[in-house]
Structure formats: C-alpha cells, structure tokens
C-alpha cells in the first residue's frame with residue numbers, strides 16, 4: 001500500500017482533561033484523549049484495507065465493506081494513555097471512558113484459520129515518520145493471542161459516530177483493559193506470529209523494568225499491556241471552596257484491567273474505605289465518601305484503588321501513582 005498523507009505531521013496530542021473536569025461517565029469525543037506519535041494519517045474509507053497474514057491458513061485482505069459485514073458489537077471501556085514512552089514512570093492521568101463500535105477481532109481471525117503456533121498478534125498502523133530521534137517505518141504493536149477472544153475489536157466508531165481522523169479513521173484496533181498505546185490506529189495489517197514484534201514501540205519503548213530486577217540491571221522487562229489499578233478524585237476540585245461546617249461528597253473514578261475491588265480515600269493521610277459501585281464490563285467505577293472538614297484549614301485529599309488481583313496504587317514513581325492535592329475549607 002502506498003504511503004498516506006499525514007496532517008498534521010509529527011507528534012500530536014490533545015491536552016487531557018484535568019481530573020476535576022472528568023465529570024461524565026462517558027467522555028464526549030471532543031474531550032477524549034488523543035495521542036499520535038508521528039502525525040495523523042488521512043485516508044478515505046474506500047482506499048483503506050486490512051491485510052491479515054503470518055501464521056494463518058488463509059491470509060486475507062479486508063475492505064471496509066468486508067469489515068462492516070461482521071457482526072457489530074459495542075464495548076465501553078477506560079481508554080488511558082500510558083504516558084510518554086520517553087518518561088515511563090511519570091504518573092499518567094490521560095484517561096477517558098468511551099464506547100467503541102466495531103467487529104470482534106476473534107470473529108475476523110476465525111475466518112483466517114490461525115495456526116496453533118501463533119502466540120502474538122502484531123498490528124501495524126499507516127503512520128510513519130520520526131519519534132524520539134528514531135525513524136519509524138510504521139507504528140507496530142503486539143498483543144498475546146489469548147487476549148483476542150475477550151473483547152478485542154477492530155473499531156470504526158467512537159460513542160456511536162464514525163472515528164475522527166485523529167482517533168484512527170477509518171478503523172483501528174481496540175484492546176479493552178490494555179493501555180491505549182496497544183490500540184493501533186489507522187490499522188492496515190495484522191500479522192500472527194510466534195514471537196513478539198521487533199519494532200521500537202515493542203522493544204525500545206513501552207517495556208517496564210520487571211519487579212524482579214530492572215532492564216538497566218540486565219533483568220527482565222514487562223510489556224506495557226494491562227492497565228494497573230488507578231483512581232482519581234473528581235470532586236471536590238483542587239480550587240473548590242469547601243464549607244467547614246457542611247458535609248460534602250468526595251467522589252471520583254477508579255479502574256484497572258479486570259476491575260477494581262476497593263478504593264480508599266485519605267484526608268491528611270488517614271485512609272478510609274470509600275463506597276465503590278460494582279464493575280460493569282470494562283467501564284470505570286465510581287467511588288464516593290461523605291466528608292465534613294469541621295475546621296477552617298487546608299487538608300490533602302488522596303485516593304487509592306486495589307485491583308481484583310490485589311495490586312494497590314503506589315505512592316510515586318509509577319504511571320498509576322496516587323493522585324493527591326490540597327483543598328481549603330472556610
């Protein structure tokens with residue numbers, strides 16, 4: 001396939017909402033996160049195609065009309081940027097919760113006959129250029145093939161409308177529960193393979209030092225796949241005026257791949273259980289705690305989530321580190 005036009009060209013992102021602006025359960029498209037490492041490809045639906053090759057019995061090339069003939073499904077999920085791959089331990093609060101519509105990747109692969117030896121799905125986008133001083137032939141990511149049967153999509157809609165160019169028009173991969181970096185936009189190729197992909201976005205970047213010895217010490221690394229437990233207080237806002245004598249609700253959102261089972265809220269370091277709504281699919285979960293300050297003073301608020309597998313948000317140094325801020329009661 002010939003190369004497409006990029007507009008804009010080069011790194012492009014939307015400034016994410018601040019936590020206190022994340023009031024909607026379903027984030028409007030205009031407020032959704034946007035992250036494009038090398039630019040925004042512009043492609044017509046009629047010119048787009050998706051090649052499926054590698055360890056399959058029958059390789060295929062799907063047109064958009066072919067894609068649209070697969071059963072259409074919807075998945076509402078948290079969509080979070082892992083943050084800059086050049087600063088992998090910076091906390092990332094670039095997050096939203098949106099509904100994707102498209103075809104199940106499992107249904108598409110079923111007609112291609114995956115080989116038993118296939119362990120990973122490599123996905124390639126139409127974008128190319130330069131990032132972090134490296135020439136990028138194409139944006140390529142990978143995911144373990146077991147994940148496909150869950151709810152991985154080739155999506156062509158966001159919140160019920162056709163994808164905007166910056167979100168991957170006409171079609172993109174969506175891996176619910178994985179960080180956004182894995183959900184390849186403007187997807188043009190899927191390759192089934194017996195090993196991980198070897199491009200810069202799967203080797204040089206987006207691999208964390210493993211807990212048992214970091215990469216710098218010659219240890220193992222873990223791919224930036226599953227979303228770690230995280231939570232954000234939406235209200236009160238950092239600049240909000242709080243009445244010392246009135247009860248207010250501290251509330252926010254919590255999420256993790258596989259869901260969150262507990263959220264605690266701290267006022268000046270005193271952690272207490274918040275109420276947490278049950279997990280609904282892959283959406284973020286609302287938590288809340290009633291609180292009365294009782295004194296005219298400035299206090300620090302923080303929240304921390306625990307995932308279903310018992311992982312808890314760390315204090316600092318990780319992309320899911322605890323978010324805290326000061327509020328003043330008058």
Ligand SMILES: Nc1nc2c(c(=O)[nH]1)N[C@H]1C(S)=C(S)[C@@H](COP(=O)(O)O)O[C@H]1N2
Pocket residue numbers: 032033034035036037038079080081082124125126127139166167168179180181182183184185186
């Ligand atoms: N082809 C391609 N896909 C991509 C990217 C990219 O630069 N090129 N950026 C990734 C990153 S880092 C994120 S966080 C998400 C953001 O998706 P969005 O811009 O639609 O919110 O897309 C991912 N998919």
Ligand SMILES: [Mo]
Pocket residue numbers: 035080081082083180181
């Ligand atoms: Mo990202």
